[in-house]
Every structure is written in C-alpha cells, then in structure tokens.
Amino acid sequence: MRTYQMNNGLTIPAVGFGTYLSKDGDEVYNAVRKALDAGYRHIDTAAFYENEETIGRAIKDSGVPREELFITTKLWNDAHGYEEAKAAFKASMDRLQLDYLDLYLIHWPNPVSVRDRWQSANAQTWIAMEELVEAGQIRTIGLSNFMVHHLEELLKTAKIVPAINQLRLAPGVYQAEIVNYCKEKGIILQAWSPLGRGELFSHPTMLMMAKKYGKTVAQIALAWSWSQGFLPLPKSVTPSRIVENLDFQDIELSNDDIATITAIEVVTGAKNPDEIDF
Numbered sequence: 001m002r003t004y005q006m007n008n009g010l011t012i013p014a015v016g017f018g019t020y021l022s023k024d025g026d027e028v029y030n031a032v033r034k035a036l037d038a039g040y041r042h043i044d045t046a047a048f049y050e051n052e053e054t055i056g057r058a059i060k061d062s063g064v065p066r067e068e069l070f071i072t073t074k075l076w077n078d079a080h081g082y083e084e085a086k087a088a089f090k091a092s093m094d095r096l097q098l099d100y101l102d103l104y105l106i107h108w109p110n111p112v113s114v115r116d117r118w119q120s121a122n123a124q125t126w127i128a129m130e131e132l133v134e135a136g137q138i139r140t141i142g143l144s145n146f147m148v149h150h151l152e153e154l155l156k157t158a159k160i161v162p163a164i165n166q167l168r169l170a171p172g173v174y175q176a177e178i179v180n181y182c183k184e185k186g187i188i189l190q191a192w193s194p195l196g197r198g199e200l201f202s203h204p205t206m207l208m209m210a211k212k213y214g215k216t217v218a219q220i221a222l223a224w225s226w227s228q229g230f231l232p233l234p235k236s237v238t239p240s241r242i243v244e245n246l247d248f249q250d251i252e253l254s255n256d257d258i259a260t261i262t263a264i265e266v267v268t269g270a271k272n273p274d275e276i277d278f
C-alpha cells in the first residue's frame with residue numbers, strides 16, 4: 001500500500017476505508033473485517049457515525065498488529081472547546097478501545113453551537129488536541145471541512161500545523177481555493193465522498209474512461225483522486241466493492257484524461273461549512 005508522508009514526518013496509507021452510514025452492528029463489523037482482510041490499513045470513522053465501538057471490536061478481532069493500522073476519528077460539533085475536546089477524545093478512545101489514536105480531526109469548523117465564537121472554540125479545541133499529541137495519546141492532528149479563512153484563523157494560535165484537511169473532493173467537486181492553499185502549506189487533502197455520492201456512476205465521461213482503461217467508474221474516480229495528490233476514503237459495505245475499491249493502484253491516467261475528468265460537472269457540490277445547519 002502506497003503511503004504519503006505528512007508534515008510531522010509520519011506516514012499515512014494513501015487510501016482509507018470510509019465508514020459513514022455503515023450501520024452499527026453486523027454491517028460495519030463485517031465491512032471493517034472484510035476491508036482489513038482485503039488489505040486496507042487505514043480506517044476513517046467519527047464520533048458522529050456512532051459505530052466507533054463496533055469498529056474497535058472489529059479491529060481487535062482482526063488480529064492485525066496495531067502498529068500496522070492507521071485509525072482516524074473526529075471530534076463532533078457538540079465538543080468544541082478545551083474541556084469538551086478532552087472529554088470527547090476520551091469517550092472516542094473508550095469506544096474504540098485503543099491505547100493511542102493515529103489521527104484526530106475537528107469534524108466541522110463552524111457548527112451552529114459555536115457559530116458566534118468559532119475562532120476561539122477552534123483555538124481552544126486545538127490546544128487540547130496539541131496536549132494530547134504531547135502526551136502521546138494522538139500521533140497526528142488535523143481538520144475537516146475547513147475553508148481558507150477557518151485555517152488562517154487557526155494558524156494564528158496553533159503550535160502544531162495541521163497535517164490533514166479532509167474535504168469533499170471528487171471528479172466534479174474540486175474546491176480549488178482551499179486545495180491550493182493546503183498544498184502550499186503541506187497539508188494533505190483527504191477526499192471524502194471520493195466516489196461522488198452516486199452521481200458519477202452514470203456520468204458519460206466516467207463511463208467512457210472506465211471503458212477505455214478496462215476498469216470501473218469507482219476505480220477511475222480513485223485513480224483521479226491520486227492524480228491530484230488526494231487521499232481518498234472510499235466507503236462500501238459490499239465485499240466485492242470493498243475489494244474493487246483497492247484495485248485501482250495500477251491505473252495510470254494520461255494527462256489529457258486527468259484534465260477531462262477534472263472538468264466534469266456534477267449537480268451536487270460541497271456544502272459551505274459556514275451555512276451548515278448542524
């Protein structure tokens with residue numbers, strides 16, 4: 001499995017396994033076990049997904065050595081603030097049953113609960129996360145859904161520069177301003193919904209590329225994600241698709257085809273985090 005090097009010197013597997021809306025219980029348990037069997041070593045969850053406990057059990061039961069795994073979870077919108085972040089982290093770790101976490105992300109920059117004071121809420125949350133890094137409980141800290149103004153504000157007080165920003169990125173969903181900003185700062189972009197939430201599967205350009213390369217639309221979308229230097233987090237609970245979504249690593253898209261895929265237009269784009277209602 002290819003890895004990327006982060007700005008703290010550590011490496012991260014260049015594909016992660018998504019688990020949003022993978023139902024708690026057998027569904028997410030079996031999906032994670034299948035993913036680990038298939039060779040994924042990087043799992044993406046969140047307190048909000050309400051499946052951390054089962055994922056922790058699946059990880060333990062898999063027998064894969066802890067040091068081979070890269071586990072991410074995220075701080076939800078009800079836990080911005082210093083004390084809140086420490087408590088939320090502990091609760092996630094209790095559910096995941098891990099001794100340390102590889103990556104902890106602030107899930108959204110500007111939830112409704114702190115919209116009148118998001119700057120200080122993020123700064124305080126970040127101090128708590130930095131302390132957890134210093135204490136050896138988290139290896140790497142980062143962000144999700146942060147736009148340029150949110151990041152610039154955080155960088156005014158941060159001692160640790162975030163290593164990751166997890167954004168909605170897929171063919172047709174290319175958030176150029178924040179992507180370019182993160183690339184300049186050496187912040188790795190993780191791509192959520194890298195398969196485009198359904199729309200891409202019937203897109204004529206994607207179907208044409210799939211035929212040309214003898215691969216599936218999902219695999220073309222993932223190869224495109226890598227062509228942009230992104231770290232895709234494909235999600236599936238279907239065993240054959242879990243395997244399929246790893247089998248794109250040999251695809252070499254031509255520059256012309258990358259440009260054609262990048263120019264795709266889709267109906268549903270990324271939400272503006274300043275306007276989310278949660």
Ligand code: NAD
Pocket residue numbers: 017018019020021044045107144145166167191192193194195196197198201216218219233234235236241242244245
């Ligand atoms: P995705 O793009 O990974 O998948 C979308 C859907 O495509 C899946 O539900 C599945 O039904 C289908 N699919 C998967 N593989 C397929 C295949 N090979 N062929 C055909 N259909 C296939 O979308 P996602 O789950 O929204 O995003 C991926 C992960 O990103 C999530 O599971 C989660 O871990 C993360 N995420 C993060 C945020 C955030 O705010 N940080 C938000 C959403 C998702």
